Amino acid sequence: MAESHHASRAVPPDRSRRDEWARFWAPRHDAVVTRDDGAVLGASGLKLPSRELRGPERCDHWAQAGTEPSVELESQLHDRPSALSLPGRTRIREPGPPAPPQPAEPRAVRDGGLMERLESSVPYGTAVSAGDTHTLRYELRFPQGAERVWEAVATREGLPGWLAVAEPFVRREGGVITLRWQNTDEHGNATVAPGRVTGWGPVRLAEYTVDVHGRMRFELRDEGSEDTRLRFTNEFTGSAASRLDCLAGWHHHFEFLADALDGRPKDWSTWNLDRWRELRADYAAAGQ
Known part of the structure; x- marks a missing residue:
């Protein structure tokens, strides 16, 4: 069984739920963490292979491990993924640098019925x-x-x-x-x-x-x-x-x-x- 830092887990899933995990976790597939000893873990606390798994691949990994992400952690990740802090973890690797800010509308931008204009x-x-x-x-x-x-x-x-x-x-x-x-x-x-x-x-x-x-x-x-x-x-x-x-x-x-x-x-x-x-x-x- 892959190592975990959570006392409680959801009921081990059936592989038929793979698609459901994919829909739920694919948008968060880049939220992985690196432990002090260098091990790479998924957001659920499961130890992942050295290469990063993404989307459906990660769901297969959880299915093979016989478990799925904790509900408590999912809530933290959903609300504030950048602030996730769990024992034995030193940092969260986010999905790359943010996109550059878009230039502001030059004029005539509606804001509560008002417009910034000439x-x-x-x-x-x-x-x-x-x-x-x-x-x-x-x-x-x-x-x-x-x-x-x-x-x-x-x-x-x-x-x-x-x-x-x-x-x-x-x-x-x-x-x-x-x-x-x-x-x-x-x-x-x-x-x-x-x-x-x-x-x-x-x-x-x-x-x-x-x-x-x-x-x-x-x-x-x-x-x-x-x-x-x-x-x-x-x-x-x-x-x-x-x-x-x-x-x-x-x-x-x-x-x-x-x-x-x-x-x-x-x-x-x-x-x-x-x-x-x-x-x-x-x-x-x-x-x-």
């Missing part, structure tokens, strides 16, 4: 889609008063500093409006979007429904202490790719809006697509 002066937007109809939403807060934010989103003078030239612009519900974007797409094309003012309430609500970009709704609320909350909704029809385009596009324009409110309107001669590409990739990585 540094930005404005919060990220969200998208809800029903077929080819997409609704984008942004909740923004600015340290300027409502009158100042209203001027930026609802006047002919304010809109070009962060979004588009508005000409014509009849400032009442039902009035005509044409928005002419100053930035271009990857092919050098600038959007020209004629439409109507479909919602109007000074210093509170401005809604434009235009070609290409659909319905754009700006809702302002004075938060006190000179802060203003802006809730923006954009509803349009298009492909999943266009949804990502617009998520990144609006985000970029709201960064321009934050600058414009701080007295730095966008100089469109410096426009390029680099930031938009970064934001688009970030929204895509976040599953938007």
Whole structure:
């Protein structure tokens, strides 16, 4: 009988249980120990041949010995194999060096609903889609008063500093409006979007429904202490790719809006697509 360091053993098994041992012990087949006298023992305390047995071979060895691992030891090995300490044993030989750590996700890693993302002066937007109809939403807060934010989103003078030239612009519900974007797409094309003012309430609500970009709704609320909350909704029809385009596009324009409110309107001669590409990739990585 192979030597053992356990007072109690499980009932000697029948060889028909070999497959059961294999399933149980194969994942642990590298957990062997070396005794002070140099003998190599299995995790059960059974003396093994000089070469290391693995998986089913080890099960055959136990079967030939007429015994199997103790339940107590199995529990220790399962819970803390690296901390196993039994009389007469000096060390545990683990299965080789650990795998190198995997690099962390660069961005957009979900963690309790939050995401580590690109540094930005404005919060990220969200998208809800029903077929080819997409609704984008942004909740923004600015340290300027409502009158100042209203001027930026609802006047002919304010809109070009962060979004588009508005000409014509009849400032009442039902009035005509044409928005002419100053930035271009990857092919050098600038959007020209004629439409109507479909919602109007000074210093509170401005809604434009235009070609290409659909319905754009700006809702302002004075938060006190000179802060203003802006809730923006954009509803349009298009492909999943266009949804990502617009998520990144609006985000970029709201960064321009934050600058414009701080007295730095966008100089469109410096426009390029680099930031938009970064934001688009970030929204895509976040599953938007």
